[in-house]
Amino acid sequence: MIIKLPNITPDYSINNSVAIVGASSNLLSNNLGKYIDEFDNVIRFNRSPVSKTYAKHTGTKTTLRAVNNHVFDNTDISQQGYSNSPKNFVKKLKNQDILYIGPHEGPWERRRHNTHKSSRLFKFEYLSLKSLKKEIDIQSEQNLQIGTIMIALCVSVNVVPHIFGFDLDLLPRTHYFENRPSTENYMLHDPVEEKKAIRNLVESKKVVAY
Numbered sequence: 001m002i003i004k005l006p007n008i009t010p011d012y013s014i015n016n017s018v019a020i021v022g023a024s025s026n027l028l029s030n031n032l033g034k035y036i037d038e039f040d041n042v043i044r045f046n047r048s049p050v051s052k053t054y055a056k057h058t059g060t061k062t063t064l065r066a067v068n069n070h071v072f073d074n075t076d077i078s079q080q081g082y083s084n085s086p087k088n089f090v091k092k093l094k095n096q097d098i099l100y101i102g103p104h105e106g107p108w109e110r111r112r113h114n115t116h117k118s119s120r121l122f123k124f125e126y127l128s129l130k131s132l133k134k135e136i137d138i139q140s141e142q143n144l145q146i147g148t149i150m151i152a153l154c155v156s157v158n159v160v161p162h163i164f165g166f167d168l169d170l171l172p173r174t175h176y177f178e179n180r181p182s183t184e185n186y187m188l189h190d191p192v193e194e195k196k197a198i199r200n201l202v203e204s205k206k207v208v209a210y
Contacts, residue, residue: 001015001016002014002015003015003016003157003159004157005153005154005157006128006153006156006157007124007125007128007132007153008099008122008123008124008125008153009122009125010122012064012097012099012122014040014041014154014159015040015041015159016159016160017039017040017041018039018041018043018154018159018161018162019036019039019041019042019043019161019162019164020043020147020150020151020154020161020162020163020164020166021042021043021045021059021163021164022045022048022164022165022166023045023046023165023175023176023177024165024166024167024173024175024176025174025176026167026174026176027054027057027058027164027165027176028054028057029057030210031056031057032057032059032164032210033054033055033057033058033059033060034056034059035059036058036059036164037059037061039061039162040063041063042061042062042063042064043064043066043150044062044064044065044066045065045066045067045146045150046065046066046067046068046146047071047085047086047089047090048175048176048177049177050062054176054177057176058164058165058176062096063097064098064099065093065096065097065098065099066098066099066101066124066146066150067090067098067099067100067101067146068101068102069102069103069106069107071089071090072090072100072102072111072114072115073106073107073110073114074087074088074089074090075087085178090114090115091114091116092116093115093116093119094116094118094119096119096120097119097120097122098115098120098121098122099122099123099124100121100122100123100124101124101126101146101149102126103126103143108123124149129143129144129149132144132149132152132153132156133152135152135155135156136148136151136152136155136197136198136200136201137197137200138190138193138194138197139193140190140193140194142189142190142193144189145189145191145194147163147166148194148197151163151198151201155206155207160205160206160207160208161207161208162207162208162209162210163198163207163208163210164210166198166209167195168198168199168202168209169195170191170192
């Protein structure tokens with residue numbers, strides 16, 4: 001069954017077979033790459049690479065890449081301590097479905113410059129964030145991380161996503177493909193509230209976590 005995800009323009013549809021792949025280094029603890037690739041829809045985030053180096057853990061299939069405003073704008077963050085986040089990652093993607101998730105219109109207005117002409121571009125309507133928070137019982141006024149947003153979008157249409165590479169405990173943030181700054185850098189997010197909400201979704205069987 002084809003299901004349209006809400007609050008995305010133009011329309012974007014999925015079915016009930018969804019893997020949402022985060023960037024946590026805990027992905028490297030399991031050889032689930034082949035299993036991930038069996039899903040019809042495989043959603044990845046930002047600059048998380050798909051390569052032979054990590055394939056047995058992360059899989060190689062991507063049907064949608066959701067990116068925040070900094071990544072969509074091809075911002076150089078190497079000086080902040082990220083060791084493998086190439087500036088023009090999004091711009092070099094070809095024949096990809098790319099979903100922009102960000103509170104600012106500027107990056108989207110520059111979308112033709114920011115992306116390759118062969119990619120198909122979609123935009124999450126950020127003004128709908130408040131109602132989306134209600135879907136997964138988040139009370140915080142902070143912005144949601146894009147992984148949480150994708151989970152909430154699936155849950156809102158009764159799709160049970162299978163999530164990989166998400167840290168559901170309050171641990172230092174890690175990326176499986178790079179060193180990242182030691183600071184939590186959560187100024188715009190509320191990790192305690194988000195992780196609690198996702199754990200509750202797992203317990204209620206609205207999400208399957210690995």
